[in-house]
Amino acid sequence: MSTRAGFIALIGEPNAGKSTLLNRMVGAKVSIVTHKVQTTRTRIRGVAMEGDSQLVFVDTPGLFQPRRRLDRAMVAAAWGGAADADVVILLVEAHRGITEGVERILDGLQEVAQGRRVALAVNKIDKVQSDALLGLTRDLNDRFPFAETYMISAEKGYGVDDLRQWLAGEVPEGPWLYPEDQIADLPLRMIAAETTREKLTLRLHQELPYQLTVETENWEERKDGSAKIDQIIYVIRDGHKGIVLGKKGETIKAVSQAARADLEAFLDRKIHLFLQVKVRPNWLEESERYSEMGLEFKDGN
Numbered sequence: 001m002s003t004r005a006g007f008i009a010l011i012g013e014p015n016a017g018k019s020t021l022l023n024r025m026v027g028a029k030v031s032i033v034t035h036k037v038q039t040t041r042t043r044i045r046g047v048a049m050e051g052d053s054q055l056v057f058v059d060t061p062g063l064f065q066p067r068r069r070l071d072r073a074m075v076a077a078a079w080g081g082a083a084d085a086d087v088v089i090l091l092v093e094a095h096r097g098i099t100e101g102v103e104r105i106l107d108g109l110q111e112v113a114q115g116r117r118v119a120l121a122v123n124k125i126d127k128v129q130s131d132a133l134l135g136l137t138r139d140l141n142d143r144f145p146f147a148e149t150y151m152i153s154a155e156k157g158y159g160v161d162d163l164r165q166w167l168a169g170e171v172p173e174g175p176w177l178y179p180e181d182q183i184a185d186l187p188l189r190m191i192a193a194e195t196t197r198e199k200l201t202l203r204l205h206q207e208l209p210y211q212l213t214v215e216t217e218n219w220e221e222r223k224d225g226s227a228k229i230d231q232i233i234y235v236i237r238d239g240h241k242g243i244v245l246g247k248k249g250e251t252i253k254a255v256s257q258a259a260r261a262d263l264e265a266f267l268d269r270k271i272h273l274f275l276q277v278k279v280r281p282n283w284l285e286e287s288e289r290y291s292e293m294g295l296e297f298k299d300g301n
């Protein structure tokens, strides 16, 4: 039997549930899921097998109105992912409906849609009454000619199998792109940095996680099979450093323990994790920070 393989981009507003859907499709945790918005910065791929088809997911940053430089880089990465993909899935939150952000994405979709199949997935259907869904899917299909419409709950798993089966038939015929057992192609250093950033995001307040970044500085393989990982958390102000450290270093200690536990489970080996906080007022403007995150640095303000 012939094999199939292709790239699938998940697009949608921040918080639409892209990471949750990706994790469910792939069946392993490869991306960050938190209740805070704008957590996904890099284009993380997950690979799922469905019959003889290989589905390579590109999890894009949330699409939103770009204001600052970092915002613009994230939006460019998101649309870049969609333009490279064979199939695009637009996620819309059932209970929020057609927001301004969704309208903007629909406008942008017209451009990247050429030659690509675009499916609509109305997510979080567990949050609404089913009769409300009909009007919403009709309105969305009036605005864009979606190839298919799925009503799903990424969190509960409703409709996800149907969507995956449809995707399996949509991706082009061809050899598989990744070894079957590979679940994520992110470099381990980046996975380690993302893990720490996820723990920081869970513990800190709204604005702060957005103003910090984590980099893996050093990764040392030890003879006993363990790894020593040194990471730097860059913040933009002295005051933020104190917040990240917490009273008597409590916050950073908790972050470090939680990140280490996750990494040990993921890598199945002992990890020694060392975190350091540095103030770097301009990191949001520094090009190296962007390449570390897998983003392109854009000139201008």
Ligand SMILES: Nc1nc2c(ncn2[C@@H]2O[C@H](COP(=O)(O)OP(=O)(O)OP(=O)(O)O)[C@@H](O)[C@H]2O)c(=O)[nH]1
Pocket (backbone or CB within 6 Å): 012, 013, 014, 015, 016, 017, 018, 019, 020, 021, 032, 033, 034, 035, 036, 037, 038, 039, 040, 060, 061, 062, 063, 123, 124, 125, 126, 127, 152, 153, 154, 155, 156
């Ligand atoms: N009730 C409900 N909540 C969901 C569902 N799918 C996702 N969520 C929640 O919505 C929030 C955002 O989900 P994410 O998967 O992080 O969203 P995202 O689109 O990847 O967000 P960004 O990374 O910010 O772009 C999380 O708290 C999820 O648990 C769903 O089907 N039902």
